[in-house]
Amino acid sequence: MKRIAVVPGDGIGIDVTREAMRVLRRVNDVFAAGLEFTEFDWGAEKYLREGVSLPTGAFDMLRKDFDAILFGAIGDPRVPDNKHAAEILLALRFGLDLYANVRPVRLFHERLCPLKGTGVADVNFTVIRENTEGAYVNAGGVFKRGTPDEVANQVEIHTRKGVERIIEYAFQFARRHGKTKVCMSDKSNVMAYAGDLWQRCFKEVAARYPDVQTSHLYVDALALLFVRQPKDFQVVVTNNMFGDIVTDLAAALQGGLGMAASGNINPNGVSLFEPVHGSSPPLAGKNIANPMGSILTSAMLLEHLGLTGAARAVENAVTACVNENKTTQDIGGKLGTREVGEAVVAKI
Numbered sequence: 364m365k366r367i368a369v370v371p372g373d374g375i376g377i378d379v380t381r382e383a384m385r386v387l388r389r390v391n392d393v394f395a396a397g398l399e400f401t402e403f404d405w406g407a408e409k410y411l412r413e414g415v416s417l418p419t420g421a422f423d424m425l426r427k428d429f430d431a432i433l434f435g436a437i438g439d440p441r442v443p444d445n446k447h448a449a450e451i452l453l454a455l456r457f458g459l460d461l462y463a464n465v466r467p468v469r470l471f472h473e474r475l476c477p478l479k480g481t482g483v484a485d486v487n488f489t490v491i492r493e494n495t496e497g498a499y500v501n502a503g504g505v506f507k508r509g510t511p512d513e514v515a516n517q518v519e520i521h522t523r524k525g526v527e528r529i530i531e532y533a534f535q536f537a538r539r540h541g542k543t544k545v546c547m548s549d550k551s552n553v554m555a556y557a558g559d560l561w562q563r564c565f566k567e568v569a570a571r572y573p574d575v576q577t578s579h580l581y582v583d584a585l586a587l588l589f590v591r592q593p594k595d596f597q598v599v600v601t602n603n604m605f606g607d608i609v610t611d612l613a614a615a616l617q618g619g620l621g622m623a624a625s626g627n628i629n630p631n632g633v634s635l636f637e638p639v640h641g642s643s644p645p646l647a648g649k650n651i652a653n654p655m656g657s658i659l660t661s662a663m664l665l666e667h668l669g670l671t672g673a674a675r676a677v678e679n680a681v682t683a684c685v686n687e688n689k690t691t692q693d694i695g696g697k698l699g700t701r702e703v704g705e706a707v708v709a710k711i
């Protein structure tokens with residue numbers, strides 16, 4: 364038996380997770396996958412009602428009682444500072460040490476790609492984003508706030524341990540998936556201190572993987588080449604903020620945020636799977652949001668749990684639906700969120 368914690372969260376997180384769950388229940392029936400689900404209501408509603416974002420003991424419970432977490436998205440305009448989001452999603456990433464954010468960039472049909480003459484074979488790479496350090500550690504401070512002499516600084520943290528393990532993860536990932544190329548991206552020409560650490564770690568780790576071809580790109584050049592030559596990439600490893608930004612660009616190559624899946628991985632503990640998109644409040648509850656990102660996320664979860672056949676079946680079902688244009692409006696279809704979920708289920 365595999366125990367899955369389900370956290371739909373806020374906004375369209377709730378809508379798309381419902382469809383991913385529909386798919387996972389189907390997988391349970393067809394593949395006798397033995398998945399057991401427990402849903403948690405962590406999100407804006409609970410925060411506003413009870414003042415609780417992540418209940419005490421949540422980390423220990425997730426670590427001890429669950430094999431994986433399926434997450435929707437967090438963010439609600441009624442919590443203007445998004446405090447609950449930091450206390451739930453960022454806290455889970457840090458608290459469970461989910462240091463590898465794995466974001467596959469895969470085009471399911473050429474009509475979804477805004478680049479002319481780009482086919483499905485041209486867009487198929489994975490960005491491995493460092494997920495626990497960098498600019499996201501909330502370090503820094505302000506001085507003389509609200510005066511003309513105001514000073515703000517925002518500090519990035521890059522540790523030897525953190526940088527080395529994410530680069531190692533990228534090489535391991537490449538080997539596991541039969542990929543032959545790893546590209547590291549940074550901004551070491553101007554961010555010299557962190558850049559130097561990333562550069563040295565990359566060279567040291569690369570030396571242990573002579574079978575893998577390596578390259579380096581400054582992140583601005585990476586952004587250009589994602590658009591001009593996406594076919595050149597197989598595995599890209601980068602820091603937290605650059606990974607955040609370039610994977611939105613990369614999502615555009617796949618048909619938009621509605622198609623992008625991700626895993627937040629701790630190779631030695633429980634991992635969390637979520638679509639790349641946020642809670643998109645304007646679309647929430649309207650049966651409009653594209654559930655494919657969340658459904659593809661559930662395929663990543665299945666693969667992580669060793670249910671490879673089931674994962675492939677979900678991906679193939681998504682491919683079939685996209686080919687037949689059984690999709691939501693954002694990628695040119697006419698169906699609602701629920702109807703897309705049902706169409707994917709019908710293909711499994």
Ligand SMILES: NC(=O)c1ccc[n+]([C@@H]2O[C@H](COP(=O)([O-])OP(=O)(O)OC[C@H]3O[C@@H](n4cnc5c(N)ncnc54)[C@H](O)[C@@H]3O)[C@@H](O)[C@H]2O)c1
Nearest residue numbers: 436437438439620621639640641642643644646652653693
């Ligand atoms: N991982 C997360 O939980 C996460 C990630 C990003 C943003 N957020 C939060 O989500 C809220 C909204 O943020 P945002 O608008 O910047 O990002 P967003 O990803 O919610 O939306 C960005 C754009 O993409 C569209 N979009 C996103 N997902 C879609 C889907 N499945 N189907 C169709 N269209 C889709 C939206 O309508 C919008 O136009 C904010 O509170 C933000 O902090 C949360």
